[in-house]
Amino acid sequence: xxxxxxxxxxxxxxxxxxxxxxxxxxxxxxxxxxxxxxxxxxxxxxxxxxxxxxxxxxxxxxxxxxxxxxxxxxxxxxxxxxxxxxxxxxxxxxxxxxxxxxxxxxxxxxxxxxxxxxxxxxxxxxxxxxxxxxxxxxxxxxxxxxxxxxxxxxxxxxxxxxxxxxxxxxxxxxxxxxxxxxxxxxxxxxxxxxxxxxxxxxxxxxxxxxxxxxxxxxxxxxx
Numbered sequence: 219x220x221x222x223x224x225x226x227x228x229x230x231x232x233x234x235x236x237x238x239x240x241x242x243x244x245x246x247x248x249x250x251x252x253x254x255x256x257x258x259x260x261x262x263x264x265x266x267x268x269x270x271x272x273x274x275x276x277x278x279x280x281x282x283x284x285x286x287x288x289x290x291x292x293x294x295x296x297x298x299x300x301x302x303x304x305x306x307x308x309x310x311x312x313x314x315x316x317x318x319x320x321x322x323x324x325x326x327x328x329x330x331x332x333x334x335x336x337x338x339x340x341x342x343x344x345x346x347x348x349x350x351x352x353x354x355x356x357x358x359x360x361x362x363x364x365x366x367x368x369x370x371x372x373x374x375x376x377x378x379x380x381x382x383x384x385x386x387x388x389x390x391x392x393x394x395x396x397x398x399x400x401x402x403x404x405x406x407x408x409x410x411x412x413x414x415x416x417x418x419x420x421x422x423x424x425x426x427x428x429x430x431x432x433x434x435x436x437x438x439x440x441x
Contacts, residue, residue, distance in 0.1 A: 303325075303329075303334040306328070306334065306336075306347065306366060309367050309371075310324050310325060310328075310370060310374075313370050313374040314374060316371075316374075317374050317377075318378060319381065322425055322429070323388065324370070324373075324374055324377070325424075326421045326425045326428065327348060327373070327377065327395070327421060328347050328348055328370075328373075329424055330417065330421050330424065331344075331348055334347065336364065336366040336369065346364050346365075346366070346373075347366055347369045348372075348373025348374075348377075350363050350369060350372055350376075354376055355369075355372055357376075358371075358372035358373075358376050359371070359372050359375075360372035377395060380394045380395055384402075388422075389408060389418050390402060390407070390408065392417065392418045392421055393407075393409060396413070396418070397409045397411055397414040401414075
């Protein structure tokens with residue numbers, strides 16, 4: 219909320235009024251005013267530090283990332299260990315086992331959707347790791363889609379239902395995840411949308427890269 223205040227006079231007006239002041243400040247007076255200004259600034263910084271839990275907040279609590287996602291309030295600063303995708307492995311494995319979806323597919327979807335940012339919000343309102351739209355989040359039980367566990371469980375359950383709908387066809391399920399089942403039904407296959415087709419290819423490539431990485435790691439251990 220912005221506080222309305224009377225407009226500050228232009229610099230030219232301020233300079234004129236200062237020149238017309240009947241009393242000029244002497245050296246002693248100027249030093250005293252500087253000490254008062256410094257003291258007031260120090261007190262203000264101390265108060266701000268207490269209000270911010272010991273830190274001075276120098277930037278807003280909501281900002282837009284370079285990926286086009288808006289971060290949720292009060293989470294603009296993330297610790298280094300909080301950006302490690304592997305911290306979601308246990309949640310992904312649990313949800314994948316529960317709903318019968320390959321965990322590599324789930325990880326590829328998360329990478330493509332949010333780059334493992336649990337606080338991502340897209341311009342159209344999709345939220346969290348698996349970028350669930352509000353209606354899907356509610357339908358599949360994610361009351362707080364910015365909660366990583368709720369988001370992953372709801373997203374994997376939705377993905378599982380799409381795989382069942384398309385008889386295990388991963389490409390069709392991914393197209394439904396991106397463009398919606400209605401579009402897939404209308405076009406009787408993957409919709410001719412550049413975004414959707416690029417999305418399906420991207421996830422297929424991510425899965426293939428993951429398989430190659432796993433194979434290379436296994437070969438290294440074997441050697």
